[in-house]
Amino acid sequence: MSTPTRVIGFIAALAAIFGITLGAGRLFGPVEATPASAGHDAHASTEPTEPADSAGADHSAHxxxxxxxxxxxxxxxxxxxxxxxxxxxxxxxxxxxxxxxxxxxxxxxxxxxxxxxxxxxxxxxxxxxxxxxxxxxxxxxxxxxxxxxxxxxxxxxxxxxxxxxxxxxxxxAGAYAPAGAPAEDVRTATVDGYTVTLKGDLAPGADSALTLSVSRSGKPVTDLDPYLGAYGHLVALRTGDLAYLHVHPEGHPGDGTTQPGPDITFGAAVPSAGTYRLFLDFQHEGVVRTAAFTVTAGGTNGHQH
Missing domain, CATH: 2.60.40.1930 (Macroglobulin (MG2) domain)
Structure with missing residues (x-):
């Protein structure tokens, strides 16, 4: 093979390799991380994220x-x-x-x-x-x-x-006997004579509606107190690592449409499948009480309501 022919062939081979590399770049990158949804007035920013710095950029926002x-x-x-x-x-x-x-x-x-x-x-x-x-x-x-x-x-x-x-x-410090969260979903809680029931499911990576209904002695509670600008506060923690979500109900006291019970509806978005422990704070007759629940997102323990 002549020298010009070998040179042309070498250049063609380089072009082919470079072309494949460009194709791989389009297929596999750049990868844009999707911020996890967050409660409590959208703690995750909706602003476009800056490209990561290879020398140690902060990925915590995700x-x-x-x-x-x-x-x-x-x-x-x-x-x-x-x-x-x-x-x-x-x-x-x-x-x-x-x-x-x-x-x-x-x-x-x-x-x-x-x-x-x-x-x-x-x-x-x-x-x-x-x-x-x-x-x-x-x-x-x-x-x-x-x-x-x-x-x-x-x-x-x-x-x-x-x-x-x-x-x-x-x-x-002290003698410690671990308790552990319930293995199955818990959708009814009783506290100080109040019964709170939870309806709705958590869908990983999507907004979900959860409705919690408060009753006492079998009768719906329709005069919940405003507490910190709402009729209820809900914290969700993922079992295993305690990933945290603080979400609040739809509407607020005095907006002309939100009723003071018995139902409190929340919008929540969980970042992954798994089991979540939920804690509802609600106030009635001047006393704040907490009801606890367990809900599985994207698993076999979920319930359709």
Whole structure:
């Protein structure tokens, strides 16, 4: 074979290889990550995401809430990661901003600058409280803690930033007997003489409607109290990793259409198939109560209603 012929053949081979590479690029990339849906006034941003930096870009925006202690430059920093058991155990913490200083300015969400959720990792304990912030940015509250590992979630909207949820574990000393979440769906809960039933299903990656109905002594409760600007608050936690969703009901008190019970309808979007533990806070006659449920998304335990 002559030299010109070999050169032409070599160039043709390179072009073929390069063409295949371009084709593979169109087939396999670029891959655009789809942000997980989030509750609590859409914690996941709907803005287009920036291309990832190969030297360590922050992919946290694509994760469900509460899985990370740091996100978007904000960090939940507990003063103590080991606490004592007791009915009023002090908890102090700060949220540090991108400049490494405690955040002192927040945009209120549902009438509060910060919602703190504390849940024992086996789901045997749950609390929704609202700490007090000092001028220096330190938050303080008390929790009723039993021995075991607890996860605390700070649900916030720092001023000028997107809402987000940060999470951190705390260890509580003492004899510990793990309980575990129910293996089957639990759609009826009783608390202090109230019965709450849940209808609807969770569909992975899609918006789902859940309706919770409150009754007492067999009669529908039609005069629920407004609580933090709503007739109910719902927190969903994925078993296994405690991925967090904080969703709120459709409508709000005083809008002319939303009734104060017995039904409270929520829109929720879960990021994956799996089992979720749901906690409903509702207020009646001046007392806040919590009802707990278990719902399987995309599994055989689901129910059609």
């Amino acid at each position: 994760l469900p809430g509460g899985l990370q202690v740091s996100q978007d430059g904000y960090t939940l920093r507990l003063n103590h990661s080991e606490l004592a058991a007791g009915p009023k155990t002090p908890l102090d913490f700060v949220v540090e901003g991108p400049e490494g200083k405690p955040v002192t300015a927040y945009t209120p969400q549902h009438e509060k600058e910060l919602h703190l959720i504390a849940v024992r990792r086996d789901f045997s304990g749950f609390q929704h409280v609202h700490p007090t912030r000092a001028a220096d940015g330190t938050w303080s509250t008390t929790l009723a803690l039993t021995p075991g590992t607890w996860r605390v979630f700070a649900d916030i909207a720092p001023q000028g930033a997107q809402p987000l949820t940060l999470g951190a574990d705390v260890s509580v």
